[in-house]
Amino acid sequence: MADSSAVKARYWTFLVYPESAPEDWLGALKRSHGSYAVSPLHQPDDETSKPHHHVIYQHGNTTTLNGAKAAIPEDVPANGYVEPVANPSNMQRYLIHLDDPEKEQFADGANSITLVNGFPLDLTRELSKSEKARIRLDLMSIIRENVVTEYSDFIFGLMDMGDPDMLDYACSHTILFEGVIRSVRNRAKVVQ
Template sequence: MNMKNEIDWSIPRKNINPKTKQPYKRGRNWTIVVYLDSSPEDWENIVKQEPAVISPLHDKDITEDGERKKPHYHIILSYKGNKSFEQIDEIARLLHAPIPQRINSLTGAVRYLTHMDNPEKHQYDSSDIRAYGGFDVDSALSLSTGDKRQMLREMIDFIKDNEIIHLVDFTNYCLSDNAPAGWFEILTERNTLFLKEYIKSNWQKYKSREEIK
């Protein structure tokens, strides 16, 4: 059955992060996956209007069950200012794509275009990456100071919201598949002492609250 005829792409979709079940906040960097069996013929012309980078065709990806995934492209959109989920979803619907996702690590997302950090996956040719709208791939591969600060803020929010009181627990999370790309690198690159002290303060605050009870 043709997927194009099953979905009304004119209908805006609900802003829900499938991992956290919470709405996406506004952000500068977003990703969209375009599948060849559902995308319109002019999908790349739509992408060209944005500051975007397109991966090589992912046609050799394998599922955990050993089955070949549907051929698709990964698209990264990177803006100078924050964009809402609704603004990016409008583009995704023009591409007949699944709901977009906000990117926590621009560098990690660009490296994933060819599976640079995933040797267990098929390695795609970086020469097949296409960039539009002034997207600088080389610069994206190096985290800016702003990106690092934003990522550190998100890590602090996670520690606070989840009442993390042990560095080992946070480290294990950063190493897990559930953690946003780049968190372990930020943790271990000159930020360990700061995060350790922040978690310690969080533990002291939690302990004081328990003692009052």
């Protein structure tokens, strides 16, 4: 088993129990000049017996556990326990239980998360292969059914639809969709 102090990560997480944390623990995070995302107060559940905040710390680059602990105000993490984050996107979503409807839900959504010193919050979810295939098929259908001949019309139409997953997929697969749209445009010229 690898030495846990040798593990390197850019994102680290820890719990804060308000009852035992320093009174100005949030101010201590701000004064540390590190970037943090702090969950709203989570009530006790099966995993913890006290109200708590989940905190994600983003280091400037990858660092060891000792490096992360040196950067985080030492009396803030509950019991001094800090651990690496394997999937930063999923951990950020966990701050407000986006993917766990059985747990407490927060009416203010992302606005419930306190961002400290410019933490780059990203609550997007990684799509599964089947979801990507479905979106690709839907986008191809939009192009075919609407005889889309300009990429800008395609993107603006997706913006009007308001589906961020479709828009993101189309924008990150520009070559594919530009090629399909060019083919539709060229076919229309031949038919005329």
